[in-house]
Amino acid sequence: MLSELYIENLAVIEKASIEFTSSFNAFTGETGAGKSILINGINAILGQRVTKDIVRTGADKAIISGLFTDIGKDIAEHLAEMGIDCEEGQLFLTREIRSDGGSVARINQRAVNISLLRDIGGMLVNIHGQHDNQILMAPEKHINILDSYAEADGLIEDYRQSFHELQNVAKQINRLNKEQGRKEFRIAELEEIISEINALDITDPDEEKLIASELEISKNSVAISEAVYAADMMLSGDDENKGISELVSECSDRLDDFTDIMAELTPLYERLNSAAIELDDISRELSGILDSLDVDPKRFDWLNQRSDDLRKICKKYGPELSDVMETLRKSEEELAELTGSEQSIQALADEKNRLLTEVSHKAKVLSEFRREAAKRFVKQVTDELEFLNMPNVRLIVSQETGKLTLNGMDSVEFLISANVGEDPRPIAKIASGGELSRIMLALKNVIAEKDSIDTLIFDEIDTGVSGRAAQKIGLKLRQISRHRQVLCVTHLAQIAVMADNHLLIEKNIVGDRTSTSVRKLDHEGRKYEIARIMGGDNITELMLENADELLNSVK
Template sequence: MLSQLHIENVAVIEKADLVLAGGLNVLTGETGAGKSILIDSINLALGERVSREIVRSGARAAHVAALFAAVPARVRTQVEALGFSCEEDGSLLISREITADGRGNCRIAGRPATVSILREIGRLLVNIHGQHDNQTLLSPENHIRYLDLYAENTTALRSYREIYQKLRRLRVQLKKLTMDDAEKARRLDLLQYQIDEIRQADLQPGEDEALEEERAKIINAEKITGSLQESLQALQGGEDMEGAEALTELAADVMQSVADLLPPLAPLVERLKNLRYELQDCAAELQNRLDDSDADPRRLNAVEERLDTIFRLRGKYGERVEDILAFAERAEQELAAISSSDEQADQLRREGKILAAQAKQLAANLTESRRKAAQKMQEKIRAELAFLEMPNVRFHVQISPLPRLEADGVDGVEFLFAANPGAPLRPLVKIASGGEISRVMLAIKNVLADVDDIDTLIFDEIDTGVSGRAAYKIGVKLKQVAAARQIVCITHLAQIAAQADRHILIEKTVETGKTFTRLHVLDFEGRKRELARIIGGAAITPLTLQNAAEMLEAAGIASTTTGLRIEE
């Protein structure tokens, strides 16, 4: 169960610690005091999506930490499977921080974690019913989710969806293979033409680059030869000039003649000799290049024609010769696939029949499971609604066959509802009032609580649209459910607040121009005054105080009961 919640810089909450107990925990306060901020804080701690606007104005970051006590063994096992571990006493601390610029970090048992893992663990620990869940109930496409949860179809549904997705992928493959004869003939002709055109060109990898180089060599042959000859003459000299080789040799000999007189010149002499050898190597390489520089102008036409062929293929199949060859390889593979498509299609059809039979069987199993569960579920919901002051209500889970396999099987599920005797069953979305929707949702949550083992349920204003005796019954029902698990309920109704095992007051104050939200765990007198405020509004009279005391005593809360009063 959720034992403690530490909050820092979340909206108007600068710093607060919420200490919860087992049983029914109720939170009340004036409108705008910050009750919804507590839900946002819990969502933040559990890894759910929140806006960075949640960070208190002027603060660097919002931070929430949640301590869970006596974590169930099932959850501990899943936490360990994700690479984390609970404390020896079975407790688990999770925390999350989000900065004003939207960045954040998460921790599980003191170790860094991703938001997705935090969310996965959080949903094993807490089930939050917010006001938007009532709208979810009004969407028929969500009704099958509630039924499957009650029927405990998670494993069966996963098995069905695996086969269904395989079947869908197979049908997509089959559709690609299946084409009419005329289209197949056109495609085969085109592929064969493309393959023949590329293969007849007899392209070689890198050929285009080699031809470009050869073309440039032929076109610039005269300039290249002249430059080579001029450079070689500069190194070797001619009839009327000394070359760099001879001059370097002369410089070395002259310096050698005085090296004995000036020993520091010896290294310079050695460098001049090495330079001469290097110039000789350069001259030899220039001569080799000059010997190979003969270019046949008649070769230019052949090179140009070959480049024109490659250029034409480039415009169709790729920028480089390698791209053109790769295109041809893919075309050959497609040609082979289409040529054998009839055989492949037959094989896929055989596999499809097997998968379809498996999917239909699994879907039929789901249908049977749903029909059995629907009978029990609707009876339990009717009993819950009768307790919640809707004795004449009729609630029916309608299961209709779909024309084909879908992601959830072959069943369409919709909740039908009739609040009054003699009224026909009609879709819930069309006839239920706000108060009726709230009670139906509470009934569904209570029924689903029988099949899940989440220890903490949080209800945010489950009492919307109800009052009087119906509100009292909701309070009693919440207390009954809280006997087996922890309930946290935000409410505006005294009838519900009176049933609480722990009552927490949320107050908003303004100090030095800043707004603060503070939490108080109330004792008997504090609870009596808060109930009186809810009953009578701003004016708390002896009569409202007496009514509040009677409500607490009727709920089994004795006047001797004390509670810890905390102000953060």
């Protein structure tokens, strides 16, 4: 529960420290005293959106802190996963809003992001504001109220998982069907690409370089032949002249005769001998090259044609031959996919039919679950409304089945008949402001029994209500507070007298500044505040007696 709230520099509230009881806490005060600011402060520590305009004029920042005690096990476990401990079941939430628009959130003094604060806040407090009544005016929201009461989360999540799978398959089929129109053209285009590249039978990405090298040699074969022949003749000689190779051998032989006499000649002899052998090898290789340089005209023509073909294909699908080969691979893959798309569409169609059957079955199960829950829901809400001075109200949950949607196959709307003899009609068409407030209170109470949120806040639940109906709302809030903490902002004495803890919100002018304070009222203070609510500022002794009687009657 929320045990204590500290506010500093929030709008007209300079400083306020408020302690709450675990039961029924009521806030009263003049219109404009700052009751809405108090609710905004609580919203801030619960992670709701706030703006820099809420910072008190002249202050650098606003600070709002809330101490929560007796934290539930599920909240403690959720925080433990984030590395935040709750010592002795206590939780300290802080929000700082700077005048420049920045904001800092903390849980137990540890800085956290706003989304985590909002998650934890949603588990700690449930706030009902005046805008919540508008939910009743929007029929599309009614299904969420029924599902919340029915605790249908598990069924809905399972249904939605299958529903999303069905949607994804349907999207794939639509995509393939749309592509069907251009498929034939693309297949012909791919077949042409594949045929054109395959016709060249390219197996080596370096072939273009190899062809270019061979062509260069062929073009210069005459000059190369002459150079090779001349070099060979110099090495091997002819009939008239000795070659270098033979001369080197003779040098070696001359030295060989004296190597045993002069040791220094031995290494020179060996070097000349090796050189002679190497020169002989070079001469033989030159002869072999010379034989190979006989250019085949057909080969030369083929090399030119091949080079031209490779250059054209690279220009079209390159720039490199490796890029051409990659284009071929991708084209073959795409062609296989397109030619197999008919089988893919059929397989997807079969999967769609299977999922449609599955989703329809789950939707029917969910629909029946809602129908059974609606019976209990109507009974409980009707009992609550009867207690809240609406004994003749008749509530009907209109549940119609139609096409499959994210919420199943149902459309749900709450219809009411507020008077005997009238047919049930949409709430938006017949409910007054006071009736909306009581219907929403009844719904909140019935749904609250299903969750584990310890603190309920009602911001002006008494809108449009007076007399006995207001007294019944007060009694209902007091009844709820015996199991959960209740905080209520009210303008009605019938509700305020029911509180266990009565807090007065006052606006005062201190110096040249307006300041709002919050103080706890004792019995005497409550007497004057109840009298003021009932009769205005001109409080008489009779008003005070009536207020005292009201307070004592509650006791």
